[in-house]
Amino acid sequence: MSEPKxxxxxxADSDRENIARVLYEAMGAGRITAGELETRLDAVYxxxxxxxxxxxxxxLASGGALALSHPGDGEQGGRRSFAVMSATTRRFDxxxxxxxxxxxxxxxVRxxxxxxxxxxGSCVIRAVAVMGGVRIVVPEDFALDVRGIGLMGGFGSGRGTGRLRPTPGAPVLRVTGFAWWGSVKVIRKPAEPRRRSHRGRG
Structure with missing residues (x-):
């Protein structure tokens, strides 16, 4: 990291997630506290x-942990939701x-x-679960592209996600990220009747 250029x-967002992974693992090993984790994650993002x-x-880490991502991985300007030793539910309308x-x-996080x-036409959700869980509930008309890594955990789609074949040109939800001693799961459920609800703000 000494090279000026x-x-x-x-x-990129993927570079931030590489550093976040180093911090989560450091927290799991007891090298930093939960408060330090939150402060450092704020700086990373x-x-x-x-x-x-x-x-x-x-x-915490050698320069190797700060590897560059592949070109095109880094779409800027993401919005976020998180849970640290807590539970969060967000409903988007x-x-x-x-x-x-x-x-x-x-x-x-749900x-x-x-x-x-x-x-x-498409939306990318990057989900990271460390000793925790992320569940994403999607409607029946979304096409899904779920690609992530499970490290001593699970990352994938649940029952029902493959039973429907959305029409050509359907909006695509892409879910990427990783789970470390945790799980990320995408499931389909029919939409409930509309009612007054909290709107998710990113």
Missing amino acids: RSAMRV AAKTFAEFEPVVAD GPLPPRHVTRAFWGS LDLRHARIAD
Whole structure:
């Protein structure tokens, strides 16, 4: 990270998740506290360049942990939801942002998308579960592309997600990320009758 050109490079969302993984593992090993984790994660997700990662992990990881992502991985401007030793439920009613990041650490996040819509053809949700769980409930007309990594955990789609074949041109929900001693699951459920509900704000 000492090369000026590399330090000045803009980071991608996948680069932020690489650093977040280092922090989660450090917390699991007892090297940092829950408060330190939250403070450092705030810095990671606010970072614009690789130079801003250096003070966050200087006492935890070698430069190898700050590897560049592949070109095209880094769509900027995601919205977020998270749970740290707690449970969070978010219900979206209206257009989804193009990209959403959700994190669960020793807790759970449930995203209910049954009354949401994908305005621009596709939406990417990056889900990270560390000793916790993320459950994403989707409507029956979304096409799904679920690709993630389970490390001593599970990442995938639940029962019912393959029983329907959305029509060609259906909006696509892509779910990526990883689960470490936790789980990320995508399930289909019929939409409930509309009622007054909390709107998710990213």
